[in-house]
Amino acid sequence: MTRRVSIFGATGSIGANTLGIIREEPEAYRVVALTGGRNIKSLASAAIELNAEIAVTACDDLLESLRDALCGTGVEAAAGEQALIDAAARPADWTMSAIVGFAGLPPGLCALEQGATLALANKESMVAAGPLLIDTARRNGARIIPVDSEHSAIFQALNGEKMQAVERVIITASGGAFRDWPLEALSEATPEQAASHPNWPMGQRITIDSASMFNKALELIEAKEFFGFSSEQIEVLIHRESLVHALVGFRDGALMAHVGPPDMRHAIGYALHHPERSHLPVERLDLAKIGQLNFQSPEPGRYPALVLVREVMAAGGHAGAAFNGSKEAALDGFLEGRIRFTDMARVVEREIENISVDDRAKWTMTLESVREADRVARVRAQETMDALDG
Numbered sequence: 001m002t003r004r005v006s007i008f009g010a011t012g013s014i015g016a017n018t019l020g021i022i023r024e025e026p027e028a029y030r031v032v033a034l035t036g037g038r039n040i041k042s043l044a045s046a047a048i049e050l051n052a053e054i055a056v057t058a059c060d061d062l063l064e065s066l067r068d069a070l071c072g073t074g075v076e077a078a079a080g081e082q083a084l085i086d087a088a089a090r091p092a093d094w095t096m097s098a099i100v101g102f103a104g105l106p107p108g109l110c111a112l113e114q115g116a117t118l119a120l121a122n123k124e125s126m127v128a129a130g131p132l133l134i135d136t137a138r139r140n141g142a143r144i145i146p147v148d149s150e151h152s153a154i155f156q157a158l159n160g161e162k163m164q165a166v167e168r169v170i171i172t173a174s175g176g177a178f179r180d181w182p183l184e185a186l187s188e189a190t191p192e193q194a195a196s197h198p199n200w201p202m203g204q205r206i207t208i209d210s211a212s213m214f215n216k217a218l219e220l221i222e223a224k225e226f227f228g229f230s231s232e233q234i235e236v237l238i239h240r241e242s243l244v245h246a247l248v249g250f251r252d253g254a255l256m257a258h259v260g261p262p263d264m265r266h267a268i269g270y271a272l273h274h275p276e277r278s279h280l281p282v283e284r285l286d287l288a289k290i291g292q293l294n295f296q297s298p299e300p301g302r303y304p305a306l307v308l309v310r311e312v313m314a315a316g317g318h319a320g321a322a323f324n325g326s327k328e329a330a331l332d333g334f335l336e337g338r339i340r341f342t343d344m345a346r347v348v349e350r351e352i353e354n355i356s357v358d359d360r361a362k363w364t365m366t367l368e369s370v371r372e373a374d375r376v377a378r379v380r381a382q383e384t385m386d387a388l389d390g
Ligand code: NAD
Pocket: 008, 009, 010, 011, 012, 013, 014, 015, 035, 036, 037, 038, 039, 058, 097, 098, 099, 100, 101, 103, 104, 121, 122, 123, 124, 147, 148, 149, 200, 201, 202, 203, 204, 205, 206, 264
């Protein structure tokens, strides 16, 4: 039976890996929607090759170019934020959520409303609106399968286990581009330097978030929201090799570790074939050759994001949206050269101070309330950055 699949963020790093897996067995799938941003050429060529029903660019101004690129192929073209949501409303059995940033939330929610299985790479939506996503899935009989490597690892380690038996989870982190830099050099780090990851090839934004550990901070919230762990149960360990992705500790003292190469095709393929395990074209590890695996606690002071996130987890509710929104704005500021690498944490810290002041943590959660928390956080981040500029 062919499965209907849609891929949101098809032109990105996760999107390309997802397309790669679909290409291995094209007759098994009918591609409904593929979406992208400014990269019209690669969006159109993938849509034509896989005979998608529709291709959507997030950018309104690129509708004409997309139409031109798809002319005569039978693939529909659309553009803009509403078109992304409309595409998510088209029936599909499996939808990959791989847009980067908060923009992934509305189509992800819409896919869940259709009862689809949502493969969730877009961690920002779980961070900003975890309770809303989980509740929407529950109400519509939809499933969310995590695609973040650590969360896929936890998901797999929990197979057949009772949640009450879990004592703790350990999420590993490579330490990012600056793990061996002297602390005093960090304030001079450039976006190009931050965007080079020691182990994983990924999109630019998540790679810089790995250097600052904001990515790991988002993943702690993602684990709390997705699995329902408390903040105290979730630990972070630096693991330079990026081969053990996460470990789940049970009350009998056992630790179940997930070990595999740093290749997102594993987590994507697992989410695609779940609950089966199918052949995947990933490297088979030669542990004798690897010889040793190293673990260490994160050095205090190097990663302020890991401290800030604990306050966000304690606050709950809309604190996640505020955290993510200010982090995204601060990352834009760093990429634009407005603020330093080390200022990103200062911008987010300022926002966290504000969360307790205006009590956003306690608002009732809807898509609109989450959008508002995100918007306010971005405005406030601009103000903080202006102050840092001046
Ligand atoms: P990427 O930058 O390579 O690709 C992002 C995709 O989103 C592109 O298709 C782009 O066109 C689209 N996009 C960007 N802005 C958009 C907007 N405003 N509206 C609609 N579409 C937009 O990113 P990536 O590395 O593939 O990451 C995608 C998501 O997966 C992120 O949430 C990231 O945190 C998560 N993730 C990625 C990896 C990885 O290995 N790359 C691992 C774990 C989780």
